[in-house]
Amino acid sequence: MNFMDWYRADRLPTIFCVGCGNGTVINCALTAVSEVGWKREEVVFVSGIGCSSRAPGYIDADSLHTTHGRALAFATGIKLANPDLQLVVFTGDGDLAAIGGNHFIHACRRNVDMTVICMNNQIYGMTGGQGSPTTPRGALSTTTPYGAEEGTFDLTALSIAAGANFAARWTSYHVKELTNAIRAGLETPGFSFIEAAVQCPTGYGRRNRLREPEDMIEFFRTHSMLRQKYDRLLAEGKLVPPDTIVVGEFVRRDRPVLGGKK
Amino acid sequence: MSKISFIQGNIACAEGALAAGCRFFGGYPITPSTEIAEHMAMKLPKVKGTFIQMEDEIGSIAAVIGAAWTGVRAMTATSGPGLSLMMENIGYAVMTETPLVIVDIQRGGPSTGQPTMASQGDMFQCRFGSHGDYSIIALSPATVQEMYEMTAEAFNLADRFRVPVFLMADEIIGHMREKMTLPDTVPVMPVRERTERSTLPFKAEKDGVPGFTPFGKGHHVHVTGLTHDERGYPSTTNPDVHERLVTRLVAKVESTRREIASYDVTNPEAETVFVSYGAPTRAVWQALHDLKDDTVGHFRLKMVWPFPDWVEELFPQAQAYIVPEMNLGLISRELERHVTIPVISVPRLGGALHEPEELIRAVEGAK
Ligand SMILES: Cc1ncc(C[n+]2csc(CCOP(=O)(O)OP(=O)(O)O)c2C)c(N)n1
Ligand code: SF4
Numbered sequence: 001m002n003f004m005d006w007y008r009a010d011r012l013p014t015i016f017c018v019g020c021g022n023g024t025v026i027n028c029a030l031t032a033v034s035e036v037g038w039k040r041e042e043v044v045f046v047s048g049i050g051c052s053s054r055a056p057g058y059i060d061a062d063s064l065h066t067t068h069g070r071a072l073a074f075a076t077g078i079k080l081a082n083p084d085l086q087l088v089v090f091t092g093d094g095d096l097a098a099i100g101g102n103h104f105i106h107a108c109r110r111n112v113d114m115t116v117i118c119m120n121n122q123i124y125g126m127t128g129g130q131g132s133p134t135t136p137r138g139a140l141s142t143t144t145p146y147g148a149e150e151g152t153f154d155l156t157a158l159s160i161a162a163g164a165n166f167a168a169r170w171t172s173y174h175v176k177e178l179t180n181a182i183r184a185g186l187e188t189p190g191f192s193f194i195e196a197a198v199q200c201p202t203g204y205g206r207r208n209r210l211r212e213p214e215d216m217i218e219f220f221r222t223h224s225m226l227r228q229k230y231d232r233l234l235a236e237g238k239l240v241p242p243d244t245i246v247v248g249e250f251v252r253r254d255r256p257v258l259g260g261k262k
Numbered sequence: 263m264s265k266i267s268f269i270q271g272n273i274a275c276a277e278g279a280l281a282a283g284c285r286f287f288g289g290y291p292i293t294p295s296t297e298i299a300e301h302m303a304m305k306l307p308k309v310k311g312t313f314i315q316m317e318d319e320i321g322s323i324a325a326v327i328g329a330a331w332t333g334v335r336a337m338t339a340t341s342g343p344g345l346s347l348m349m350e351n352i353g354y355a356v357m358t359e360t361p362l363v364i365v366d367i368q369r370g371g372p373s374t375g376q377p378t379m380a381s382q383g384d385m386f387q388c389r390f391g392s393h394g395d396y397s398i399i400a401l402s403p404a405t406v407q408e409m410y411e412m413t414a415e416a417f418n419l420a421d422r423f424r425v426p427v428f429l430m431a432d433e434i435i436g437h438m439r440e441k442m443t444l445p446d447t448v449p450v451m452p453v454r455e456r457t458e459r460s461t462l463p464f465k466a467e468k469d470g471v472p473g474f475t476p477f478g479k480g481h482h483v484h485v486t487g488l489t490h491d492e493r494g495y496p497s498t499t500n501p502d503v504h505e506r507l508v509t510r511l512v513a514k515v516e517s518t519r520r521e522i523a524s525y526d527v528t529n530p531e532a533e534t535v536f537v538s539y540g541a542p543t544r545a546v547w548q549a550l551h552d553l554k555d556d557t558v559g560h561f562r563l564k565m566v567w568p569f570p571d572w573v574e575e576l577f578p579q580a581q582a583y584i585v586p587e588m589n590l591g592l593i594s595r596e597l598e599r600h601v602t603i604p605v606i607s608v609p610r611l612g613g614a615l616h617e618p619e620e621l622i623r624a625v626e627g628a629k
Contacts, residue, residue, distance in 0.1 A: 076321075
């Protein structure tokens with residue numbers, strides 16, 4: 001199966017703005033699912049609320065579009081009630097880390113067998129560009145009109161600290177690497193977390209001198225640094241620019257899993 | 263062989279759920295409901311079921327909804343503060359037509375209130391607590407036997423209507439120990455599942471309820487809390503789609519009011535009629551016994567929602583209704599909407615049950 005075979009043709013086009021990064025991530029995820037060979041009948045796509053969370057509605061399989069922030073709790077119920085089902089969750093930075101932060105750390109702690117893909121656009125896209133827990137310091141949003149003052153969450157680090165078995169971060173520029181990371185996540189038992197930095201030209205780029213979709217993708221290209229290089233530079237005491245996006249696989253381990261096949 | 267048992271109401275509730283085939287429990291500890299979770303934690307693994315203690319009640323109800331979509335009978339149990347946290351996802355269960363059972367062992371509120379004392383303060387919360395128009399079913403047990411039987415029946419109703427069904431008990435009934443008969447089996451109605459994939463999984467059958475399409479069976483169903491059409495696809499700006507959906511969600515329950523109603527009528531010729539549900543029913547039983555007056559009747563609700571609004575047909579001679587409740591008068595207000603004679607509310611706060619003498623005085627006052 002090709003990734004296009006997974007789309008519900010009668011639901012296209014999507015509601016996403018022109019140039020939105022969410023479509024790229026969905027394509028990567030569906031390619032990865034095709035590669036591991038899962039059948040439609042055995043996989044359930046789950047999401048919360050937000051632009052990113054609209055993903056399951058476009059996929060021709062069982063799908064649960066839930067309430068804001070709660071996708072992981074719903075997915076936990078599905079997985080534990082029927083461990084034969086494979087779970088893929090789409091979420092946004094606000095959905096996962098603000099309103100859903102508690103469910104996030106507990107799903108990691110339980111190491112529930114599922115793959116969670118967070119489209120991190122550093123903003124609340126759906127509601128029109130408000131600040132989120134990943135909006136960088138100084139960035140403009142409709143609720144940080146003088147620049148964001150709060151610190152941010154490192155979602156990948158959070159997932160590792162909370163106990164996830166697999167964690168990786170890539171961007172919508174890194175289509176191949178992102179696809180491979182999602183595939184590795186699907187294949188790793190336990191909680192797999194893939195953070196995908198994506199452009200939101202409408203809610204974020206427009207207000208932060210990254211107006212065109214390609215501006216943000218170019219930013220991802222020029223500001224990403226492989227984790228190995230980043231670690232080496234740090235070890236050598238060299239300076240790393242604060243807006244660097246550290247990419248790569250961060251953890252792959254084998255802690256006991258909840259909801260594995262019975 | 264059925265067997266006689268002397269057990270706590272909360273344990274009877276858990277046993278009733280297990281007998282009905284409940285195989286998933288998601289919950290969060292809260293007095294006075296915790297014994298239900300503890301009993302399920304002990305028993306479910308032995309029948310290949312799943313128990314999970316979630317991080318909060320929002321997660322509990324979410325996990326229960328997720329589990330229900332795999333086709334298992336699923337439930338949670340909580341008390342007022344937990345029920346408040348569940349509200350958004352209860353609306354989600356209504357909108358997505360997810361069958362599930364919520365047990366509320368009511369305690370004194372608002373807020374943390376009286377964790378170990380009984381109340382009936384959540385009777386409107388369970389009916390109206392989530393936003394938007396909707397309908398649910400709520401049962402109200404007055405004995406340990408009923409904790410068992412009504413919990414089991416709640417699953418049948420949930421499956422039939424694809425709605426959340428509430429068991430609205432209280433601390434008194436939940437913690438009381440009393441003799442009961444544990445039957446060998448309970449009636450379990452088969453779920454109306456679709457056998458084939460349909461492009462219209464949310465198209466209702468004649469009774470207003472669509473056949474169920476659990477996950478993992480090739481239905482490819484998209485389930486969303488957004489207003490959706492019969493395909494299950496979001497359709498959020500078409501007024502007709504929204505009106506049709508919400509009207510159906512309400513009508514599928516409300517149109518069966520008379521058929522599913524469950525109540526006891528004592529002395530239909532009575533002039534003064536007690537109306538009760540849950541624990542105060544026990545005080546009414548005692549008062550009727552002490553009074554020995556056949557001009558006094560009793561309308562005892564086992565199903566509170568939907569409300570049986572034809573009360574006047576049942577007590578044609580009634581001059582007044584007396585409604586003892588462990589709140590400041592909730593169901594008495596609902597009753598008032600449906601009758602033309604005086605409704606006398608006998609409220610009780612604090613957790614102690616009405617005294618039978620208090621009810622007898624109320625009868626004298628009404629005459
Ligand atoms: C309980 C609740 N609060 C608020 C909202 C409004 N809301 C919808 S989407 C959203 C934020 C979405 O941001 P994010 O999760 O980052 O996803 P994105 O749209 O950026 O993909 C909010 C606040 C809601 N739907 N439910
Ligand atoms: S608002 Fe942003 S995240 Fe939402 S669809 Fe538009 S570009 Fe994508």
